Amino acid sequence: MSTSFASASPTTAPPPRPAGGPERRPRVLIGTDTYPPDVNGAAYFTERLARGLAGRGARVHVVCPSPEGSPRTVERDGVVEHRLRSMSSLVHDSVRLAVPLGVRGHLDLLLDRLEPDAVHIQNHFLVGRMLAAAARARGVPVVATNHFMPENLFDYVRVPGPLRPYAARIAWWDLGAVLSRTEHVTTPTPAAAGLLREQGFAKPVEPVSCGVDLAGFSPLDGGAATKRRLRARLGVPDRTTVLFVGRLDEEKRAEELVRATARTASAQLLLAGHGAYRRSLEELAVAEGVADRVVFLGFVSQEDLPDVYRCADVFAIAGVAELQSIATLEAMASGLPVVAADAMALPHLVEEGRNGYLYRPGSPEELAARIEDVVADEGGRLRMGEHSRAMASRHRLEDSLERFERIYLEAAEGTAVPASAAAGAVLSG
Incomplete structure (x- = not known):
C-alpha cells in the first residue's frame, strides 16, 4: 500500500453481517473531501451523520483528507476516520485536499477489507469521485448526497464574474456525470432536488433533511x-x-x-x-x-x-x-x-x-x-x-438517520425505490 496513507487498522476482517430484520444495522463507508475540523455545512452534516449512525449501532467508516497533512487512522465516537495524506488547497485556509497519488489503491484495499453494504459520497470532487469509481468496480452500491452549488466555490477559486455562467455550466455537467453513476441520490430539500432537475439531471432525487438535534438545540429556559x-x-x-x-x-x-x-x-x-x-x-x-x-x-x-x-x-x-x-x-x-x-x-x-x-x-x-x-x-x-x-x-435528526439507514440497506439489497415512492422519506418542507 502507498505510504501516502495511514495503514489500515484494524487489520482483521470485519465481522459477519447480521441476518436481515428490524435489528439489522448497515455497514457504510462515507467518502468526503471536507470533514471537521473543516468549517462548512457539508462537513458538519457528514460528521453528524457518521456519529449519529454509529450511535444507532451502524458500523461507520469515513475516508477524508487529513487536517494536518500526514495520514492516520483514528476512532472517535464510534466512527473510524481514515485520514488521507493532504496538501493545502491554496484557495482557502480551512480546506485541505487529499494528495491524489495512491488514493485509488488505498480505497480498493479499504473496500475489500470493510465489505460495506454501501458507500455514501458527500462530494463529487477527488475523494467522492474516486471512492464511487472503486465501489462500482466491486459491485458496492453508491449513495450520493449533493451539497454543491457552483456559487459556493466561485469566490474561493477566483472565477471572474463574466466567466461564472460558463464555469457554472461546466460544474453542473461534471456533477451530473458523477451522480448519474450512483444507485441513489439525495439532497437536503425539495428545492435542492428541483435545482438538479433544472440542470438536466434525469435520475430521481430524494429530499432528506440534514436534520437537527432537538435536544442539543433548545429554547432558552429562565x-x-x-x-x-x-x-x-x-x-x-x-x-x-x-x-x-x-x-x-x-x-x-x-x-x-x-x-x-x-x-x-x-x-x-x-x-x-x-x-x-x-x-x-x-x-x-x-x-x-x-x-x-x-x-x-x-x-x-x-x-x-x-x-x-x-x-x-x-x-x-x-x-x-x-x-x-x-x-x-x-x-x-x-x-x-x-x-x-x-x-x-x-x-x-x-x-x-x-x-x-x-x-x-x-x-x-x-x-x-x-x-x-x-x-x-x-x-x-x-x-x-x-x-x-x-x-x-x-426535521428530527433521528428521522434523517433512520431514512439513510434504510437507503443503504435498500441499495445493498437492490430494492432502492425512486424518491417519489420512498415511504417515510424525510422531506424538508
Whole structure:
C-alpha cells in the first residue's frame, strides 16, 4: 500500500453481517473531501451523520483528507476516520485536499477489507469521485448526497464574474456525470432536488433533511435574567440581538446584514463564525456608523453554540445559495424567529408571519423592516419562536438517520425505490 496513507487498522476482517430484520444495522463507508475540523455545512452534516449512525449501532467508516497533512487512522465516537495524506488547497485556509497519488489503491484495499453494504459520497470532487469509481468496480452500491452549488466555490477559486455562467455550466455537467453513476441520490430539500432537475439531471432525487438535534438545540429556559448571564459569559452586550451563524465568506452575503443593522433603530448584529470577509465587514460596519452594534464572536465551539442561539432574539440569513442551512434549523430548534432571503431553499424554513419573514435579496432596507417587525412585538416574537421550534421538529435528526439507514440497506439489497415512492422519506418542507 502507498505510504501516502495511514495503514489500515484494524487489520482483521470485519465481522459477519447480521441476518436481515428490524435489528439489522448497515455497514457504510462515507467518502468526503471536507470533514471537521473543516468549517462548512457539508462537513458538519457528514460528521453528524457518521456519529449519529454509529450511535444507532451502524458500523461507520469515513475516508477524508487529513487536517494536518500526514495520514492516520483514528476512532472517535464510534466512527473510524481514515485520514488521507493532504496538501493545502491554496484557495482557502480551512480546506485541505487529499494528495491524489495512491488514493485509488488505498480505497480498493479499504473496500475489500470493510465489505460495506454501501458507500455514501458527500462530494463529487477527488475523494467522492474516486471512492464511487472503486465501489462500482466491486459491485458496492453508491449513495450520493449533493451539497454543491457552483456559487459556493466561485469566490474561493477566483472565477471572474463574466466567466461564472460558463464555469457554472461546466460544474453542473461534471456533477451530473458523477451522480448519474450512483444507485441513489439525495439532497437536503425539495428545492435542492428541483435545482438538479433544472440542470438536466434525469435520475430521481430524494429530499432528506440534514436534520437537527432537538435536544442539543433548545429554547432558552429562565427568561431575561438567564439571557443576560449568557450574554455576559459570551462577551455580548445586553441589547436586542440579531444573530447570524456561519462562514464570513462571499456567498453568505453578510454585508446585507450589516447594512440592515444601520437601518434598524437599536438592534445589534451578532456574527458567529470566521472567514475571509471579516475584515471587509468590520470596515463596512465603521462606514455605516454601526461598529458599536456589530459584534464579531469569531469561531464558536460546538459546546458553546447552543448558548449563542439562546442569547439572540432573532436569526437572520442573507445567503442565496443555501441548499438547506443547518444554522437556520438550529436557530429554529432554539426557538428563534427567522428573517431570511427569499432564495433557494430558505423559503422551506419560513412560514410568513408565523415563524418569521422572507425579504428580497439585495434589499437591506426590506431586511431591516422585517427585523423591526419581529423585535417590535415581544409577544409576537415569542409566538414566532414557538412556531419555529414546532417546524424544526419536522426535521428530527433521528428521522434523517433512520431514512439513510434504510437507503443503504435498500441499495445493498437492490430494492432502492425512486424518491417519489420512498415511504417515510424525510422531506424538508
